[in-house]
Amino acid sequence: MSPNLNPLPHREGDAILIAAQSGRALAQAARRAGFRPFVLDLFGDEDTLALAESHRPLPGRFGAGARDQASVLAGLDALSKEAGSTLGVVLGSGFEAAPDLIVEIAGRHRLLGAGAETVAALKDPFGFAALCERLAIPHPAVSAGPVAERAAWLLKRAGGCGGSHIRASAAGTTPPGHYLQARMTGRAFALNFLSDGRRIETLALTEQWQAPSPLRPFRYAGALARGRDEAEPVPTAVAAEIAEAALRLARATGLTGLASADCLVDGERWWLLEINPRPGATLDVLDHRPTPLLIQHIEAALGRMPSIEAAPADATGAEICYAARTCAAVPPLDWPDHVRDRPRAGSHVARDAPFCTVTASGPDAAAVKQELRARAETVRALLEETENNHEFQHERAEPQRPGRAAGREPRR
Structure with a gap:
C-alpha cells in the first residue's frame, strides 16, 4: 500500500522529514508548527543545525537540475530510521526537474505536498505552455x-x-x-496560495525584486507581503485573474499544498511565468498568521482545505545578502536575530553567492524595504569588522562562466 493513502491526523511533537536544497525555512516552519524536523539539505547552515533534530548532507550542487537519486533516498531513509516514525516528507526546492525521484520518495515515505505527476505537468515548459493555452491563461x-x-x-x-x-x-x-x-515587460509578483486540488485559498500577492550580477541578470533577491490594510500592489481585476488562473491550473493538475504562481504585471496586462508546486523562500514572509503555515500546508496536501485567518496587520519582507567577494572561511559572527541562513564559521562562500538572508516587519511596504536595506548593510559591516579583527583572508574568486555556478546560489 502506498504511504500516501489513508490520511493520518498530525500531532504536536510528530517527526517530519524535510528535503530541500536549503531546508532552514522549512525547518523553522516545522518548529513553529510543533513538529520535530529531520533535515536533508545541501548547506547545513548554523541555524538549520540548531533547528533540526538531525541533519544529513545532500550531495550535489545548488541549482543543479537533477538530484542524485541514491543519495537522496539513502539520506531520507537514514533520517526516518533515526526518527522512528514520521508524519511524512515535505519537499522544498531542488526536485522540480526530478519527478521520477519524487515517485521513488513517495514509495518509501508519505509525501506531504504535490505528487510527481503534478510536478511533471507544471514544470515541463512545453507541456505547461500548452496547458496555459488550453486554459486561456496568458503565458509567454x-x-x-x-x-x-x-x-x-x-x-x-x-x-x-x-x-x-x-x-x-x-x-x-x-x-x-x-x-x-x-x-515580457512588467513587475514581478507571486501569488502564494494553498490548494487541495479542487479549491485554492490565497495567502498573499508578494512583490519580488532582483539582485542582478553580470552573469546572472535575473537573480532573485527578495519578497515582500503588504500589511492587511495596505492597497494591493496590482489592479484588483488583475489580482482576481491571477487567482482564477491558479485555480484552473490546480484543478487541471491536481495540485495540493502550498504553492506560488510567478507573474509579470504591466498595468492591466499580465503573464503567468510558472507555478512552483512547493513551499519556497516566501515561507519567511508568509508564516505570520496565528495558525502555523506548515500545518495548513499539510492539511491542504491531504485534501482538507484549512480555514485561513486574516492577513497580518504588518508588512513583512525578506532579502538575500550576496557576498561582494569570495570568503575563504566565514569568521565567527554574532548574528542579529533577524538574520537567517547563517553560514557556519569556517565555511566557504563564493563571490556573488548568497551569504545570508535578512528579514523585517513594519507598518507598511515602504518601511519594510527601508529596514531590509539597512539590515543588509549592517550585516556587511559586521562581516567586514569581524574579518578585520580576526585577520581572515579572502580568496580571489575565479572568473565565472555562463552556466557554471559559483558556490551558494539563491534559495528560492
Whole structure:
C-alpha cells in the first residue's frame, strides 16, 4: 500500500522529514508548527543545525537540475530510521526537474505536498505552455530554438529556480535541458496560495525584486507581503485573474499544498511565468498568521482545505545578502536575530553567492524595504569588522562562466 493513502491526523511533537536544497525555512516552519524536523539539505547552515533534530548532507550542487537519486533516498531513509516514525516528507526546492525521484520518495515515505505527476505537468515548459493555452491563461511563448530575434528571448533551464539560471539568449539555440521563453515587460509578483486540488485559498500577492550580477541578470533577491490594510500592489481585476488562473491550473493538475504562481504585471496586462508546486523562500514572509503555515500546508496536501485567518496587520519582507567577494572561511559572527541562513564559521562562500538572508516587519511596504536595506548593510559591516579583527583572508574568486555556478546560489 502506498504511504500516501489513508490520511493520518498530525500531532504536536510528530517527526517530519524535510528535503530541500536549503531546508532552514522549512525547518523553522516545522518548529513553529510543533513538529520535530529531520533535515536533508545541501548547506547545513548554523541555524538549520540548531533547528533540526538531525541533519544529513545532500550531495550535489545548488541549482543543479537533477538530484542524485541514491543519495537522496539513502539520506531520507537514514533520517526516518533515526526518527522512528514520521508524519511524512515535505519537499522544498531542488526536485522540480526530478519527478521520477519524487515517485521513488513517495514509495518509501508519505509525501506531504504535490505528487510527481503534478510536478511533471507544471514544470515541463512545453507541456505547461500548452496547458496555459488550453486554459486561456496568458503565458509567454516558449521555443526550443533556433530563433531569429535573439534579443526577444530568454534562455532558461527546465526545472530551474531562483532566477540564477536565466540568461539572455546569446545564440538563439538551446543546450540540453534548456528552453527559450519570450521576454515580457512588467513587475514581478507571486501569488502564494494553498490548494487541495479542487479549491485554492490565497495567502498573499508578494512583490519580488532582483539582485542582478553580470552573469546572472535575473537573480532573485527578495519578497515582500503588504500589511492587511495596505492597497494591493496590482489592479484588483488583475489580482482576481491571477487567482482564477491558479485555480484552473490546480484543478487541471491536481495540485495540493502550498504553492506560488510567478507573474509579470504591466498595468492591466499580465503573464503567468510558472507555478512552483512547493513551499519556497516566501515561507519567511508568509508564516505570520496565528495558525502555523506548515500545518495548513499539510492539511491542504491531504485534501482538507484549512480555514485561513486574516492577513497580518504588518508588512513583512525578506532579502538575500550576496557576498561582494569570495570568503575563504566565514569568521565567527554574532548574528542579529533577524538574520537567517547563517553560514557556519569556517565555511566557504563564493563571490556573488548568497551569504545570508535578512528579514523585517513594519507598518507598511515602504518601511519594510527601508529596514531590509539597512539590515543588509549592517550585516556587511559586521562581516567586514569581524574579518578585520580576526585577520581572515579572502580568496580571489575565479572568473565565472555562463552556466557554471559559483558556490551558494539563491534559495528560492
